[in-house]
Amino acid sequence: MSEALQNSIEEITPSEWELMRIVWTKGQVYSRELIDLLQRKRKWSDSTIKTLLRRLVQKGLLATKKEDRRFLYTATISETDAMNGSAEQLFDHLCAMKKGKTLVDLVDHVTLTKGDIAQLQAVLASKAVDAPNQVQCDCLPDDCQC
């Protein structure tokens, strides 16, 4: 039953992100627990949250384990993988030529720790060696005159 191929991560909708984050943070949760936590941020009904839980299980993003007569939910992919996957998915839509600029904007706006910065600097340093002088726009089928 488990077609667990993690090539392209199942699409996670904004509402679903909110549940997933709680599951990832807690490691495992009972629906009641999750509903209580979530309702402190969103005024969603129990039903709504239960539907979202069910859909996440359907999508294969959450797994359940029967404990007593409740279900314990756990994530099937790591938060990091999901985050990277979504980010890369978004970047796939963007013009190759301008992805760099967007990264600059992000790096500028996101709060980074000293550790993050060091890691970024390391990656950049190693990429700098054979980085191209320019990247071609890939918005049009053939050649583009951007």
Added chain:
Amino acid sequence: MSEALQNSIEEITPSEWELMRIVWTKGQVYSRELIDLLQRKRKWSDSTIKTLLRRLVQKGLLATKKEDRRFLYTATISETDAMNGSAEQLFDHLCAMKKGKTLVDLVDHVTLTKGDIAQLQAVLASKAVDAPNQVQCDCLPDDCQC
């Protein structure tokens, strides 16, 4: 210069991105022209593309100007703003504590020019000064024990 007011840009769907990229790249296009270009990548019917065009106009992302009896389409926001907006929107869903890691992943996977790298390094250098040692997880309402 303007990049302040981030009044959540209208949501752009994956299909819509494809049209927008063509409009941005060409500056302005007639539907026929756009349809021809797009059909070289996607096997969408004329109708489909016209519907997408209409929806983009409705959303206020495209503007039309009547020329002869055709319409000339132009984007109402810059590609850069749209890209930054979408990227920031995505990052809003992510755990604050792990955004840095995701950026590292992106920087690692995206093809960057020497110029992009230099810009990124500059931004990082300036942020490094007062970067925190750690960022708190913001996935749970109250305190979190990640």
Added chain:
DNA sequence: TTTGAGCAGTTACAAATGTAAACGGAGGTC
């Protein structure tokens, strides 16, 4: 002037998403 090509507008319809009420079974309460 009849006809057809081109383009915009209208309608359609299924799948996904947001949001939620209603139903049903198992344990605990009186």
Added chain:
DNA sequence: GACCTCCGTTTACATTTGTAACTGCTCAAA
């Protein structure tokens, strides 16, 4: 034993998105 409470399951319904056919108007060719 009757009833209430929890929790999972079903059903529901509007909106958005993907995908496209059908309609109608206008210009230009036959």
